[in-house]
Amino acid sequence: MYLATISSENGAVPVAVDQARGVAAVRDVIPGAPHTTMGVIEQVASDEFVSAVRSAPDSVFRPLDGARFEAPYxxxxxxxxxxxxxxxHAADLTESVPDEPASFMKGDHTIIGAEEPIPIPAQSERVTAEAELGLVMGRHCYGVDEGSALEHVWGVCTVLDQTTEDILARNPRFLTRSKNFPGFFSFGPAIVPLSEVGPLADLEVSTLLNGEVHRKNRVALMRYSPEFLVAFHSQVMPFFPGDLLSTGTPGAAHIRAGDRAGCVIPGVGELSNPVTGA
Structure with missing residues (x-):
């Protein structure tokens, strides 16, 4: 069961997907629910969403075949x-794992959804795609401890985070620039409520290149757990509903025009994007 966004004649529509029954507009499952997926996350708790989908009549669902998924928001x-x-992954880059989490920000201009192209910037000769577990925040979160951190997370999703590694290699201070070209953050299409996933430590994240597993690893083998990352960064800044925290990759794949990059996390979903030239 998950929350997603599909294209329709009337624009983007937030939907609930039940693999056994199909897809239903959230407003048919929760009368009066917001018209946007971001609004659903802001106003409908994930447990309320799950309960409503489970109790909804079969008549509001239709077959999933033909649904065109977009970026959730x-x-x-x-x-x-x-x-x-x-x-x-740090060893791949001849780096050591830092004593504190290494973090960066990306602008929303980088967002694309499943099947949208990842463009290779003309100024880069080495772009990588990195599969990651994404956390979708569901509540205002500031100054929380590790034990309560996941109470503020609505759900999880698959992510592809792109980097111009050649630009970054010139100077580590170029990290923000190397991460912020258009199409450099793909996420979705599924946002799976946290209660539907089970222990995050048990999840396995795989970076795919042209349909083949390039690198994979388990969340349990992260240096900093998802709950630690939320708590640590909440001491710096508030998280707001809909904020995305991408938790790091097991391995980056060098991508070129004509390739297809992917992220697979069993129990969460699969994300795939074609790669195009500048």
Whole structure:
């Protein structure tokens, strides 16, 4: 069961997906619910969403075939990314895992959804795609401890985070620039309520390149757990409903025009994007 956004004649529509029954407009499941997926996250708790979908009549669902999924939403308050959070990935970059989380921000202009192209910038000769577990915040979160951190998370999603590694290699201070080209943050299409996922530590994240697993690892082997990342960064800044926290990659794949990048997290979903030239 998950929350998503589909294209319709009337624009983007937030939907509830039940794999056994199909897809239903959220407003048919929860009368009076907001008209946007961001609004649903802001106003409908994930447990309320799950309960409503389970109790909804079969008549409001239709077959999933033919549904065109978009990015769940395009304008979160912020996108917060984490670097070097798996020891093995840090070794790929001849880096050590930092003593505190390494983080960066991305603008909402970077957002794309499933099947939208990732464009390779003309000024870069080495772009990588990084599969990650994304956290979708559901409540205002500031100054929380690790034990209560996940109470503020609405759900999780698959993410592809892109980087111009050649630009970053010139100077680590170029991190923000290397992460902020258009199309450099794909997420969705599913936002799975936290209660539907089970322990996050048990999840396995895979970076795919042209349909083949390039690198995979378990969340349990992160240097900093998802709950630690939420708590740590909430001491710096508030998180707002709909904010995205991308928790780090098990491995980055070098992508070129004509390739297809992907992220697979069993129990959460699959995300795939074609790669195009400048």
């Amino acid at each position: 395009r304008h979160p308050h912020k996108i917060w990314g984490i670097g070097l959070n798996y020891v093995e």
